[in-house]
Amino acid sequence: MRLANKFAVITGAGSGMGRAGALLFAQEGAHVVVADLDQKAAEATAELVRGKGGEAVAVAADVSTLSGNELIVRTALETFGALDVFWANAGVAAPMSPVAEQSIDFFDTLMGVNAKGPWLGARAAMPALRERPVSSFIITSSLSGFRARPNNSAYSASKGAAIQLTRALSVEFAPEVRVNSVAPVSTETPMLRTFMAKQDDIEGTIAGQRAGVPLGRLALPEDIAKAALFLASDDAEFITGVTLPVDGGISARS
Template sequence: MELAHKVAVITGAGSGTGRASSLKLANHGAKVVLVDFNQETGNETLKRVQEQGGEGIFVQADVSKNEDVQNYVNQAMEVYGRIDIFFNNAGIIQKFAPFTKVEEAEYDRIMSVNVKGVFLGLQYVLKVMEKQGSGSIINTASTAGVRPEHSVAVYSASKHAVIGLTKGAALEYANKGIRINGICPGGVQTALTASVADQFEKDGYVPEEISNMRMGRYAEPNELAEMVTFLASDKASYMTGSIVVVDGGLTL
């Protein structure tokens, strides 16, 4: 198969785009190292990978903690001896709130996972890939990293930072056999997006502007997984530093 003998590490593998991409990569022949904070959902993804005939392991991790990131990279190396693909995907969304009502703890929470988690993942995986002289990394940003969304300024800032990390790292490693690209989803049908309406009701706050889903729907996780698989593969061999918007026209 297309990704046979490749080893892929996926963070945020327990649900949504992370789970769909894990299944897709495994279906194309990759051995998968599934990383998630939630042990139950991570193991459920592993079970689904195995049910479709794939091979993988699950490693529980908080991507904002240096030792946890180092551990999932070490586990991948101990079991499989290399990392060919890294889907640096784990992220969380901000609670919708007016700018001046965002608590410092919420700022720290968002930046810790969405920026520090991506940064740490890049640092440890790049050390492995540089020794190999090859690899493909896909970071999950967001359309909020291209243009801000109302009432989630900190989340928007975190995803702008992911784009900056993606391009900066891509520039450094372009001549070392390592490709680093980013994807910008514009709303994906996951448990996270499904909870937004409940949050509005619970908090009693609704943003003045709501994103216009121009196709009339959110993306299915599998639609993002197709792009991840493409960027992971040799079909995208001349792409690095690219920020691919997959948003159904949201940012038009």
């Protein structure tokens, strides 16, 4: 098992990619802290992990605050005694719309969760991660951080910041902690339809996106979880500062 006797935190693990990651990490031997803003969702994921024979504890926390991230790390240390992996996966989306129609307050929310959240996570987690012989910090960025498209400026800005944060932290915390990120294409999670909320034909727009992926489909939560597992594991022991596209081949067209 690739994470045997490892202790991991996953934020935004109440659903989607984070939930898939919690299940996969536990399957690979990790003890998991399931963190989410929604306590019930976090508890549901932790129960799924335990139902499959894994070990998990749930915690409700706001990753856009330092206190929330410190609570998550403290929960890991008090429950398991150590921390080897921190996956800053929590994220928020905004309906695609022209910049003049996008809420200034929600721009701040996007940056607060998608960019400041991982920064605060690193601030809270690095002392514990540096105590372990091999440790990993992972950020969920997005293909939108690389590729511009109309009506997506706020989200793209937040994910572009997450990609540059990955690079900056990887240099700052080498050689003790590896820092990488995963950059999904549109993924079949509840968040997907949040992006499309202002589209006249939501399902048609999503079908068009699927048709544009060389491998013929959008990402599944499990695809992103598998990429994060690789980056968390010793298989990636000489990889840091990398943002890994999980995009079915779209980046090959750039």
